[in-house]
Amino acid sequence: MLxxxxxxxxxxxxxxxxxxxxxxxxxxxxxxxxxxxxxxxQATIDTLRxxxxxxxxxxxMVLLGSIFIIIGKYLGITDPVLAVNYVSVLFGSLATLAYYxxxxxxxxxxxxILSAIILLFNPIFMDVSTYGINHTPALCFLFLGLCSLxxxxxxxxxxxxxxxxxxxxxxxxxxxxxxxxxxxxxxxMFFAGLNKxxxxxxxxxxxLFQLLMAATFFIILVFHLPYxxxxxxxxxxxxxxxxxxxFIDNFKVIFSRPLEHSLFYLIRTFSxxxxxxxxxxxxxxxxxxxxxxxxxxxxxxxxxxxxGNALTNAPRFFNIIxxxxxxxxxxxxAQMLRYNKIAWTMIVMVSFLIMIxxxxxxxxxxxxxxxxxxxxxxxxxxVGKNTEPDxxxxxxDDNIFIDYYAKRGTLDKPVRIGHLSxxxxxxxxxxxxxILNEHKPVYVTDFGINAYDYYEEFxxxxxxxxxxxxxxxxxxxxWYATPYQTLLNMYAxxxxxxxx
Numbered sequence: 001m002l003x004x005x006x007x008x009x010x011x012x013x014x015x016x017x018x019x020x021x022x023x024x025x026x027x028x029x030x031x032x033x034x035x036x037x038x039x040x041x042q043a044t045i046d047t048l049r050x051x052x053x054x055x056x057x058x059x060x061m062v063l064l065g066s067i068f069i070i071i072g073k074y075l076g077i078t079d080p081v082l083a084v085n086y087v088s089v090l091f092g093s094l095a096t097l098a099y100y101x102x103x104x105x106x107x108x109x110x111x112x113i114l115s116a117i118i119l120l121f122n123p124i125f126m127d128v129s130t131y132g133i134n135h136t137p138a139l140c141f142l143f144l145g146l147c148s149l150x151x152x153x154x155x156x157x158x159x160x161x162x163x164x165x166x167x168x169x170x171x172x173x174x175x176x177x178x179x180x181x182x183x184x185x186x187x188x189m190f191f192a193g194l195n196k197x198x199x200x201x202x203x204x205x206x207x208l209f210q211l212l213m214a215a216t217f218f219i220i221l222v223f224h225l226p227y228x229x230x231x232x233x234x235x236x237x238x239x240x241x242x243x244x245x246x247f248i249d250n251f252k253v254i255f256s257r258p259l260e261h262s263l264f265y266l267i268r269t270f271s272x273x274x275x276x277x278x279x280x281x282x283x284x285x286x287x288x289x290x291x292x293x294x295x296x297x298x299x300x301x302x303x304x305x306x307x308g309n310a311l312t313n314a315p316r317f318f319n320i321i322x323x324x325x326x327x328x329x330x331x332x333x334a335q336m337l338r339y340n341k342i343a344w345t346m347i348v349m350v351s352f353l354i355m356i357x358x359x360x361x362x363x364x365x366x367x368x369x370x371x372x373x374x375x376x377x378x379x380x381x382x383v384g385k386n387t388e389p390d391x392x393x394x395x396x397d398d399n400i401f402i403d404y405y406a407k408r409g410t411l412d413k414p415v416r417i418g419h420l421s422x423x424x425x426x427x428x429x430x431x432x433x434x435i436l437n438e439h440k441p442v443y444v445t446d447f448g449i450n451a452y453d454y455y456e457e458f459x460x461x462x463x464x465x466x467x468x469x470x471x472x473x474x475x476x477x478x479w480y481a482t483p484y485q486t487l488l489n490m491y492a493x494x495x496x497x498x499x500x
Contacts, residue, residue, distance in 0.1 A: 009113065013100050017093040017120050024367045025089050026131040028374025029081050031316075031479040032400055034132045038080050039404065041065030050226040059223040060173040061087075061134040081377070084132035092129025092136040096120050098143035099323055105150045106194065106292055107331060110338075114352065115330030121356045123363040123483040124269050124315050125322055130367065135319045138175035141167045142182065143323075146189065153193045165212050169219025176220070178320045181306055185298035192291045262308035265315045266325060274329060274355040281328025284335050292327070299324035315483070329355070363483040370477075375488070379476040380405035383493055386471050387443050392435050394444040394496075396451030411435070413448060413458060420457045429465060436498055446491040447476060462496070469495045 029035040033054065040051040044066045053062050065084045072083030099119055104112035119125055128135040145167030152160035168186070172179040190209055221228075267275055285293040300321055307317040336348045369375070380398070384406035387393065393402050395410040402410050411431060414424035435442050449459050462468060471493040478487035 009109065010097055010100060013113075013116050013120075014093055014097040017096040018089070020120065021089040021092050021126075021129045024126065024130045024371050025082075025085050026370040026374075027082070027372065028370075028377040029401075030127075030131040030370060030376070031133065032397055034084070035081070035400055035404060037061060037065050037132050037134075038069075038084050039400070041069055041084060042080055045069060052227055052230075056176040057224060057227040058134050058174060058176070059227065060170055061137060061175075064091075064137060065132060081132070081374075085130065087132050088129050088136045091140045092125070095129075095136050095140040095143060098140050098147065102143045102147050102150075103327065103330060105147060106327065107288075107334065111330045111334040114333050115326050118274075118326050118329060118352075118355060119323060121360060122269060122322055122326075123359045124265070125319055126363075126367065127483045128316050128319055130370065133316065134175050135316060138171050138178055139319060139323065141171035141174060142178075142320075145171060146186070149186075149190060150194065153190075161208065161212060162215065165215035166219060168212075168216045169223075172216065172220035173223035177306075178303070179220075181303040181320065182299065184302055185295055188298055189295050192294070194289065194291055262304060262318065265318055266321065269315075269322070269359050270325065270329070271355055271358040273351045273358075277329045277332045277351065277355070278325055279328075281330070281332035284331050285328050288331065292331075296324050296327050366483050369488075375475055375477045376401060376479065377405050379474045379491065382472075382474045383443075383445065384408060386493055388441050391441040391443055394432075394442065394448045396448050398445075398447060398451075411442070413451075415452045419455055420461075425457075425461050429461075432466075432496070433498075436496075442496040443471070444494050444496060445476075446489075446494070447478065449494075465499070466496045467499050469497065471495055 029038065036054060040053050040062050043051045044062055050059055051062060053059075064087050068087050069080045069083045072078075072080070072086070077083045077086075096116055096119060100112045100116035102112075103115045106112075125136075145164045148160045148164035148167060151157070152164060168179060187209070190212065191205060270278065282293065282296075285296065303320050304318075307321075333348050333352060336344050380401045383393065383402065387406065387408055390409075392409045392411050393406065394413050395402055396413055396415065399410040399412065402408055414420055414428050416424070432442060444462070449462065453459055473490040473492045475488060476491040478489075
């Protein structure tokens with residue numbers, strides 16, 4: 001029956017995913033990166049020149065944002081933020097379909113169906129599928145690249161090798177760091193494959209691998225070329241930061257404090273039942289095909305070591321790991337169903353439902369709220385309405401929101417991971433006093449005070465040196481929290497003036 005249904009199952013998976021993501025699409029921007037994508041995409045349209053996003057530039061994402069803004073205007077979508085959010089909706093749905101096709105190549109249709117449904121309802125994956133961000137396009141290209149690579153290994157058609165290079169190249173031009181982190185896993189899959197390929201000798205494999213890497217690198221280079229030509233220093237700086245953050249400054253293997261938080265994200269997003277199924281699935285994967293087990297562990301371990309050791313380990317970074325974690329879970333559940341025992345079937349179905357719905361119980365309000373309200377944009381529009389046109393607002397990570405929605409000038413607060421230094425605060429006071437001496441108003445929000453103020457040193461500094469007058473309060477959802485641990489509070493707008 002499953003074999004006969006394999007032609008219409010992919011369509012159902014795609015449509016179900018599309019309907020779910022459309023029903024939860026965010027009304028406004030959810031993160032700083034989302035709004036930055038809107039700004040750079042709009043600038044690309046206005047100037048007909050590819051604009052730099054952040055990190056390595058992510059050119060494909062900027063192009064996708066620009067295309068969707070143009071299409072949105074044609075369809076009557078006047079808000080560019082909403083238009084860009086549709087990028088993730090579409091590619092999140094395509095990624096779910098591509099993941100189904102990939103797992104079907106790894107195992108069978110039943111395992112692929114279970115795995116695709118688990119991915120679809122995973123809160124971390126659902127999160128990036130409802131607002132404009134580059135995670136879902138990168139995942140979609142990754143899954144398609146792996147599918148093409150497996151087709152090439154099975155049939156030996158050069159066309160599939162070129163297709164895999166195209167998809168990996170697009171992934172690198174969408175989210176370069178994730179392709180770098182998955183390079184060992186992709187290399188392993190190329191040389192080991194799912195099964196032995198007698199038509200490929202060792203020398204031939206090396207030559208074809210070099211061809212694959214050369215074509216992938218060429219595609220990445222073509223998309224990044226406008227950035228490299230315009231600003232080579234930025235690329236050198238970003239590469240240095242990437243290396244230092246992941247492998248020099250913070251890399252402590254399993255002894256990293258951020259790694260504990262990372263493991264917490266992964267454990268909670270699958271529930272205790274899912275965690276048990278993952279461990280059991282590793283044993284089944286080893287029994288069925290050791291190559292799949294090795295590939296899965298490489299896929300999980302290397303990105304986890306990098307993102308898990310980063311100080312800013314937001315849950316969305318782990319979308320590159322989530323699909324690999326699901327592979328053993330899907331294998332285990334499918335294996336249990338094959339026993340054709342009523343008791344086992346009931347246990348599997350109950351476990352499957354718990355795994356899907358328990359994490360969603362914690363996150364459903366977040367997704368519904370984002371779909372119905374744009375709290376971030378509303379807050380900063382309110383800030384603009386309650387401040388003078390020449391006002392300066394002290395900012396932390398929210399300067400882009402202040403500039404775009406409040407349309408006010410900003411002054412960056414001193415930021416350190418640990419304690420603030422005396423010289424930092426003294427220098428900041430000089431800048432604030434200069435503005436006040438020019439008889440221009442200065443404001444700060446509760447978010448601006450609290451961000452990175454781990455020891456309340458900045459708050460104490462303001463109370464000690466200035467008179468703080470609350471203007472009002474509005475709800476604001478802080479964007480770097482998890483889907484199931486959102487920081488939704490009333491945040492005040494405060495006017496700063498000199499003490500008499």
